[in-house]
Amino acid sequence: MTQFITDTDILASYKTDASGLFGSPDAIARPRDYQDLKEIVLTCLQSQTAITPIGGLSSTTGAPLAPYGLALDCTQLTGIIDLDIASDSKSATALIYPGTNLQTLKTTLETEGWYYPPDPTSASSCTLGGTVSTNASGPGSYQYGSTHRWVEAIHMLDGAGQEQHWQRNQVEKITLGYRFLANPLDLIIGSEGTLGVFTRIQIRLIRPPEQRTGILTFFSSLSDLLVFLQAACQQERYPAYCLEGFDAPALSLVTTSLTSTPPTDSLAIYLEIEHTGDVTTDKILSHWLPLLEANALVEHTSIFQSPQDFRDIYNWRQIIPSLMNTQGKIATASGGKKHSTDWCVPLNQLQNMFTFVDQILTDADLLDLPHIRYGHFGNGHPHHNFITRNPDEDKRLTKLLPQLYQQAINLGGTFVAEHGVGKLKAPYLKKLLDKKLFEAGRNIKQIFDPQGLMAPGNIWGDSKELFT
Numbered sequence: 001m002t003q004f005i006t007d008t009d010i011l012a013s014y015k016t017d018a019s020g021l022f023g024s025p026d027a028i029a030r031p032r033d034y035q036d037l038k039e040i041v042l043t044c045l046q047s048q049t050a051i052t053p054i055g056g057l058s059s060t061t062g063a064p065l066a067p068y069g070l071a072l073d074c075t076q077l078t079g080i081i082d083l084d085i086a087s088d089s090k091s092a093t094a095l096i097y098p099g100t101n102l103q104t105l106k107t108t109l110e111t112e113g114w115y116y117p118p119d120p121t122s123a124s125s126c127t128l129g130g131t132v133s134t135n136a137s138g139p140g141s142y143q144y145g146s147t148h149r150w151v152e153a154i155h156m157l158d159g160a161g162q163e164q165h166w167q168r169n170q171v172e173k174i175t176l177g178y179r180f181l182a183n184p185l186d187l188i189i190g191s192e193g194t195l196g197v198f199t200r201i202q203i204r205l206i207r208p209p210e211q212r213t214g215i216l217t218f219f220s221s222l223s224d225l226l227v228f229l230q231a232a233c234q235q236e237r238y239p240a241y242c243l244e245g246f247d248a249p250a251l252s253l254v255t256t257s258l259t260s261t262p263p264t265d266s267l268a269i270y271l272e273i274e275h276t277g278d279v280t281t282d283k284i285l286s287h288w289l290p291l292l293e294a295n296a297l298v299e300h301t302s303i304f305q306s307p308q309d310f311r312d313i314y315n316w317r318q319i320i321p322s323l324m325n326t327q328g329k330i331a332t333a334s335g336g337k338k339h340s341t342d343w344c345v346p347l348n349q350l351q352n353m354f355t356f357v358d359q360i361l362t363d364a365d366l367l368d369l370p371h372i373r374y375g376h377f378g379n380g381h382p383h384h385n386f387i388t389r390n391p392d393e394d395k396r397l398t399k400l401l402p403q404l405y406q407q408a409i410n411l412g413g414t415f416v417a418e419h420g421v422g423k424l425k426a427p428y429l430k431k432l433l434d435k436k437l438f439e440a441g442r443n444i445k446q447i448f449d450p451q452g453l454m455a456p457g458n459i460w461g462d463s464k465e466l467f468t
């Protein structure tokens with residue numbers, strides 16, 4: 001029997017995610033199985049109650065925050081339903097319930113000898129459903145791409161109460177008209193709950209790499225780092241599977257040292273190579289050394305090989321976003337906050353984008369604003385995060401953001417690379433997306449959600465204001 005919870009203490013725990021916005025659900029439901037979920041969804045649709053699906057609530061854009069109506073917590077729908085191994089046993093597919101915690105899923109699959117590459121740094125706090133709904137990505141996306149590459153099929157209960165089951169078309173040659181008809185998954189991956197609730201997701205698995213080698217190295221200037229980065233991307237033998245960058249202000253947040261102390265104001269790249277067990281670290285290094293010697297401060301380079309090494313470097317990297325989050329929270333007391341941009345440009349435009357941002361900050365007299373650039377440099381996707389310290393700085397920075405986002409688009413990129421649109425970026429989408437494309441997107445939503453009840457406010461805006 002479906003239970004709708006209205007206890008105010010429980011409701012309170014569904015009012016926040018990692019965006020700084022506040023939701024306001026009228027009720028919560030936590031379905032335990034598919035039948036339960038279906039009953040809840042149909043009951044809501046019949047009574048015209050809005051439904052916002054919820055995973056791990058780790059979104060940075062307010063996407064899982066219900067502005068009103070039901071917060072539909074999917075985290076009890078967990079587990080692997082079926083594992084289907086290909087005849088050559090090199091790959092497999094697995095059918096999974098959407099509320100399964102991503103890290104638990106990856107670890108369970110690894111013990112069975114399988115690897116699911118999507119690796120958002122929030123893996124321990126997010127669900128498979130949430131990552132498919134936002135097309136999440138992570139450091140390994142440099143080689144493996146975003147979540148969408150790894151989804152084979154989705155079962156969804158749409159906003160009309162109908163069950164949809166779509167799967168990836170397996171042929172390369174297909175001329176079915178509009179591209180999304182060739183792969184209908186392209187329509188629903190990234191839909192942020194606006195079309196329906198995912199009930200089961202089939203993902204593709206591969207065998208894990210036998211061995212990994214990590215290299216952390218430092219640079220005395222941004223231009224040296226960018227020259228290295230361009231060359232690293234061309235490396236054919238033992239290529240990097242992730243290429244992460246850190247500017248000096250980002251490094252200054254980390255007090256744990258993993259190398260001999262580099263000069264003040266240096267920048268860093270962390271890269272990782274996957275290889276077979278018979279390839280020695282010396283062999284890997286012999287291929288990378290000329291490039292390192294040409295651009296990096298080689299004497300401050302560290303090598304990572306053991307599971308403990310990888311835990312250390314992972315924790316080292318994690319300090320940066322968590323300290324920025326803390327600083328952001330502190331700043332709210334004086335009327336400021338953390339602004340996380342999510343822009344991405346082609347790698348050869350990274351320098352241009354950095355120059356542009358510095359210029360608009362200089363023109364607005366905001367260059368001294370605390371800001372850091374770290375993350376997926378290899379994808380042209382550094383997290384460029386700012387802390388405003390008072391309402392005036394906040395107003396002035398907020399005014400610059402549309403220019404910054406427009407420039408990312410002008411350079412051939414995007415202003416939402418990884419974290420989705422949610423409610424936070426919806427006003428920018430309306431402003432920056434071509435009007436006809438915007439209209440086409442909204443019309444598609446209406447086909448699957450004729451009453452406009454699914455995840456109101458996400459992507460297309462138009463929800464009641466969420467409080468910041």
Ligand SMILES: Cc1cc2nc3c(=O)[nH]c(=O)nc-3n(C[C@H](O)[C@H](O)[C@H](O)COP(=O)(O)OP(=O)(O)OC[C@H]3O[C@@H](n4cnc5c(N)ncnc54)[C@H](O)[C@@H]3O)c2cc1C
Nearest residue numbers: 055056057058059063120121122127129130136137193198
């Ligand atoms: C510290 C930190 C680090 C992060 N790092 C990364 C990163 O490296 N890469 C990255 O891409 N993101 C990152 N994120 C953002 C966030 O973790 C991702 O967007 C993640 O995919 C959200 O998953 P979730 O399960 O928490 O979903 P939620 O936040 O609960 O919801 C996200 C969206 O998914 C929808 N949804 C959830 N379940 C379902 C379902 N069953 N059916 C339909 N829709 C559903 C919700 O309606 C919402 O629109 C980070 C966040 C934090 C706080």
